[in-house]
Amino acid sequence: MRAALVTRLDGPEAIEVADVPTPEVADGQVLIDVAAAGVSFPDVLLTRGEYQVKPPTPFVPGSEVAGFVRVAPAGSGLGVGDRVAAFPFLGGFAEQVVCDPALVFPLPDGVTFDQGAALPMNYLTCHFALRTRGRLAEGEKVLVHGAAGGIGTAAIQLAKAWGATVYAVVSDAAKADVARSAGADEVVLADGFREAVAELTSGHGVDVVVDPVGGERFTDSLRSLAPLGRILVIGFTAGGIPEVRVNRLLLNNIDVVGVGWGAYWTGVGGPGFVRRQWDDLVPLLETGRLDPVIGSVRSLDEVAVALTDIDERRATGKILLTP
Numbered sequence: 001m002r003a004a005l006v007t008r009l010d011g012p013e014a015i016e017v018a019d020v021p022t023p024e025v026a027d028g029q030v031l032i033d034v035a036a037a038g039v040s041f042p043d044v045l046l047t048r049g050e051y052q053v054k055p056p057t058p059f060v061p062g063s064e065v066a067g068f069v070r071v072a073p074a075g076s077g078l079g080v081g082d083r084v085a086a087f088p089f090l091g092g093f094a095e096q097v098v099c100d101p102a103l104v105f106p107l108p109d110g111v112t113f114d115q116g117a118a119l120p121m122n123y124l125t126c127h128f129a130l131r132t133r134g135r136l137a138e139g140e141k142v143l144v145h146g147a148a149g150g151i152g153t154a155a156i157q158l159a160k161a162w163g164a165t166v167y168a169v170v171s172d173a174a175k176a177d178v179a180r181s182a183g184a185d186e187v188v189l190a191d192g193f194r195e196a197v198a199e200l201t202s203g204h205g206v207d208v209v210v211d212p213v214g215g216e217r218f219t220d221s222l223r224s225l226a227p228l229g230r231i232l233v234i235g236f237t238a239g240g241i242p243e244v245r246v247n248r249l250l251l252n253n254i255d256v257v258g259v260g261w262g263a264y265w266t267g268v269g270g271p272g273f274v275r276r277q278w279d280d281l282v283p284l285l286e287t288g289r290l291d292p293v294i295g296s297v298r299s300l301d302e303v304a305v306a307l308t309d310i311d312e313r314r315a316t317g318k319i320l321l322t323p
Helices: 041-048 113-117 120-133 150-161 173-182 193-200 215-223 246-252 261-265 271-286 300-311
Strands: 002-005 016-019 030-039 064-071 083-086 096-099 104-106 141-144 165-170 186-189 206-211 225-233 255-258 294-299 318-322
Touching: 002 300, 016 300, 030 083, 030 113, 030 120, 030 300, 041 300, 064 096, 064 113, 083 113, 113 294, 113 318, 120 150, 120 206, 120 225, 120 261, 120 271, 141 150, 150 165, 150 173, 150 206, 150 318, 165 173, 165 193, 173 186, 186 193, 193 215, 206 215, 215 225, 215 246, 225 246, 261 271, 294 300, 300 318
Parallel strands: 141 165, 141 206, 165 186, 206 225, 225 255, 294 318
Antiparallel strands: 002 016, 030 064, 030 096, 030 318, 064 083, 083 104
């Protein structure tokens, strides 16, 4: 089969598309014919050896897919031909991938493979961020950084589905249109966002900040929180890891909350937690309240371009690959 291979840790431009053996299916594993694969920021980090998990080269990246079940173990609740989304973590940028059945999820009728491949990483991360770590309540105000990206658009849609008012932060006017299409109530530019948010909230601030960006915005994000507000630290796409003056947390009664979705479900939460998350999303998918924003769909041969678009922050919505 054809697959994208990381043979050396020199970034997206070093990835190669080659013919490789079809994956061996161990007892208890599911084999999926990949129709679409999602591309995410961790995939970029993996190509440089900068992610917390460092698989030995050569390896096939690609953490999330959608497609048909080719092989399923007895007792898994899955059958040959089932339409599914899955989170294999590695191996998704290929024509076939194996996955733990606990991380394979039935696709509701009407949800396309493109939509399915856009769901696992971003929507399950944001579900964990807003529900478990952020304790989001109906009627609260949420500020979303990187609001035109995959995490950002997912956070907007989930927060809106759960009854929040959403303020989106973007870097330019074109990305503002993407954030609005995802459902944001208000969109502001990153330059001067603190003042804009203060005006929109009559100086009160927001209850939750979703921050996959990090960098220099972090301090102004803290200053944008209302009393008892929470900032959810999801990632650092801007490159810089901010530092916190903890006296600000004490004086304003605010929280800085780490969001390590993978660390949670591979630890105390267990894989069953992920399936419970998925089951919580299904009604929202069936009613159309969640509709992943697809930025572009590229062929497997364009994998380096797709990764570079994310790396250089040109991507909007979710980027997909088709084998």
